[in-house]
Amino acid sequence: MATALAGTAGAGTGTSVEHAARIEHVSKSFAGPAGQQLVLDDITLDVAPGEFVTLLGASGCGKSTLLNLVAGLDEPSAGSIGTDGRPALMFQEHALFPWLTAGRNIELALRLRGLPKAERRDRTEELLELVRLKGAYGKRVHELSGGMRQRVALARALAQDSRLLLMDEPFAALDAITRDVLHDELTRIWRETNLSVLFVTHNVREAVRLAERVVLLSSRPGRIAREWTVDIPQPRRIEDPQVAELSVEITEQLRGEIRRHGQH
Amino acid sequence: MASTETGTVKDGGAPAEQDGAGDLAGLEAGLDALETTARTGRASFRKTFVEKVFPPLVAVALVLVVWQVLVWAEVTDSYKLPAPSAVWDEVREAWLQGTLLEYIWTSVSRGLLGFLMALAIGTPLGLLVARVKFVRAAIGPILSGLQSLPSVAWVPPAVLWLGLNDSMMYAVILLGAVPSIANGLVSGVDQVPPLFLRAGRTMGATGLRGTWHIVIPAALPGYLAGLKQGWAFSWRSLMAAEIIASSPDLGVGLGQLLENGRTANSMPMVFLAILLILIVGIAIDLLIFSPLERWVLRSRGLLVKS
Numbered sequence: 412m413a414t415a416l417a418g419t420a421g422a423g424t425g426t427s428v429e430h431a432a433r434i435e436h437v438s439k440s441f442a443g444p445a446g447q448q449l450v451l452d453d454i455t456l457d458v459a460p461g462e463f464v465t466l467l468g469a470s471g472c473g474k475s476t477l478l479n480l481v482a483g484l485d486e487p488s489a490g491s492i493g494t495d496g497r498p499a500l501m502f503q504e505h506a507l508f509p510w511l512t513a514g515r516n517i518e519l520a521l522r523l524r525g526l527p528k529a530e531r532r533d534r535t536e537e538l539l540e541l542v543r544l545k546g547a548y549g550k551r552v553h554e555l556s557g558g559m560r561q562r563v564a565l566a567r568a569l570a571q572d573s574r575l576l577l578m579d580e581p582f583a584a585l586d587a588i589t590r591d592v593l594h595d596e597l598t599r600i601w602r603e604t605n606l607s608v609l610f611v612t613h614n615v616r617e618a619v620r621l622a623e624r625v626v627l628l629s630s631r632p633g634r635i636a637r638e639w640t641v642d643i644p645q646p647r648r649i650e651d652p653q654v655a656e657l658s659v660e661i662t663e664q665l666r667g668e669i670r671r672h673g674q675h
Numbered sequence: 676m677a678s679t680e681t682g683t684v685k686d687g688g689a690p691a692e693q694d695g696a697g698d699l700a701g702l703e704a705g706l707d708a709l710e711t712t713a714r715t716g717r718a719s720f721r722k723t724f725v726e727k728v729f730p731p732l733v734a735v736a737l738v739l740v741v742w743q744v745l746v747w748a749e750v751t752d753s754y755k756l757p758a759p760s761a762v763w764d765e766v767r768e769a770w771l772q773g774t775l776l777e778y779i780w781t782s783v784s785r786g787l788l789g790f791l792m793a794l795a796i797g798t799p800l801g802l803l804v805a806r807v808k809f810v811r812a813a814i815g816p817i818l819s820g821l822q823s824l825p826s827v828a829w830v831p832p833a834v835l836w837l838g839l840n841d842s843m844m845y846a847v848i849l850l851g852a853v854p855s856i857a858n859g860l861v862s863g864v865d866q867v868p869p870l871f872l873r874a875g876r877t878m879g880a881t882g883l884r885g886t887w888h889i890v891i892p893a894a895l896p897g898y899l900a901g902l903k904q905g906w907a908f909s910w911r912s913l914m915a916a917e918i919i920a921s922s923p924d925l926g927v928g929l930g931q932l933l934e935n936g937r938t939a940n941s942m943p944m945v946f947l948a949i950l951l952i953l954i955v956g957i958a959i960d961l962l963i964f965s966p967l968e969r970w971v972l973r974s975r976g977l978l979v980k981s
Binding site for chain 2: 482483484497498499500502504506508509510511519520523524543544551552553554555556557558559567571588589592595596599
């Protein structure tokens with residue numbers, strides 16, 4: 412909490428701030444049927460330590476591509492990306508390994524990060540407790556509900572002990588009630604762990620509910636269209652009037668971006 | 676509802692603050708309880724018997740009845756179609772002489788040892804083909820082509836290369852089983868969901884660590900299917916080798932028993948040998964591979980109980 416405040420203050424003065432992620436003039440194009448197709452065009456975006464940023468956009472805006480680039484799963488065609496260590500990544504699908512129990516999934520992340528064996532079990536129990544799944548250590552992935560799976564996936568991502576957590580529409584496949592609870596849960600964990608989060612979504616309310624800063628991407632190619640700072644105090648609710656009000660404004664802008672594509 | 680009530684005190688006397696931590700925990704525990712179903716217990720012995728054991732017993736009994744009826748009807752000469760009792764006498768005699776288990780053990784020990792060798796060669800070979808592009812392009816098609824080559828074809832060259840001995844048997848088994856095992860692993864690896872590989876990469880599982888922690892366990896179901904087929908091929912290759920290449924120093928396995936039956940014009944002995952070959956093949960599958968496969972699938976939630 413304290414560092415998050417310091418981070419915002421530092422951003423104000425604009426001098427020598429550490430960055431959890433620094434995306435500078437990044438472009439990405441893929442070989443398509445009609446030659447090279449530009450997916451991301453000159454994206455510049457910083458995520459301050461402890462900051463929660465959501466990337467919002469319609470389909471085809473390249474938000475997942477950008478996340479893959481930051482995660483190091485792909486190389487940008489131009490520009491540079493700097494992160495503080497290897498970021499953790501959470502997907503829309505839980506991506507838990509079905510041959511391991513919930514606890515072992517988390518332990519694998521700890522092991523790959525080089526944590527000694529003796530400490531792994533304790534740390535795993537701590538992480539399970541953090542996502543409120545105490546006692547789920549020996550549960551098989553298929554025995555867990557969708558919401559529980561995403562919480563184990565979150566615990567596994569946290570096990571990597573990264574400073575930056577990348578989330579690629581992690582709650583999109585969940586039912587509304589579960590999603591709502593996981594929003595509260597994510598906000599709580601983010602505030603407890605002082606993590607930086609870059610969260611991709613196409614759900615405007617979700618973006619406003621969670622973020623300190625919402626970045627809207629235009630589509631084909633993805634460019635940063637506009638940014639909003641959200642200063643509604645946390646914990647918020649998705650039903651809060653302020654959340655709704657800002658969501659309306661952002662949705663209008665988003666629709667404007669989409670409409671442009673129908674005009675030519 | 677929510678739009679009018681934000682910021683008001685919740686009933687139950689909770690602090691007027693926003694969502695208390697306990698509140699959220701309770702909500703979550705409730706959701707978890709609602710969305711998970713209890714584990715189903717194991718089926719009862721009686722149920723297993725009625726559903727799994729009884730039907731094949733009925734089928735076997737039916738075959739025996741039809742067989743006996745054909746013998747009574749004298750559809751053909753008795754030396755061509757011996758009565759079930761004649762075959763049973765053959766079994767009893769071999770048992771009393773103590774040779775029955777010897778026949779079985781000679782072949783089974785060869786088959787299993789050959790299979791283990793095929794496993795030791797086929798596994799790294801399969802991994803290489805699956806993971807190294809050049810190797811796949813070079814020998815991938817040959818490897819899958821070899822699967823369709825009947826392993827009997829390898830007996831003559833193996834005899835010429837190695838002579839009439841156990842090494843020749845093992846060579847034939849290897850040539851039959853290694854392609855199956857390697858191919859099973861290759862298709863297992865090919866079917867690993869890319870999401871697992873990406874998840875593994877973000878966790879730092881790349882190169883050999885990725886292969887060990889992600890690729891191999893993820894490919895296990897396909898690999899097991901390959902092993903199962905590999906065993907079937909080992910057993911078939913061995914029988915081919917034993918029938919064609921018999922020599923006194925080789926001991927009598929089931930293949931030789933079959934061949935001995937033919938040269939002695941003893942149909943009961945031939946039937947006995949065929950029966951034993953079939954039973955061993957089924958038994959190994961039922962005792963080793965099926966439980967292994969079921970265990971893997973069940974632990975991943977891939978086996979749906981009907």
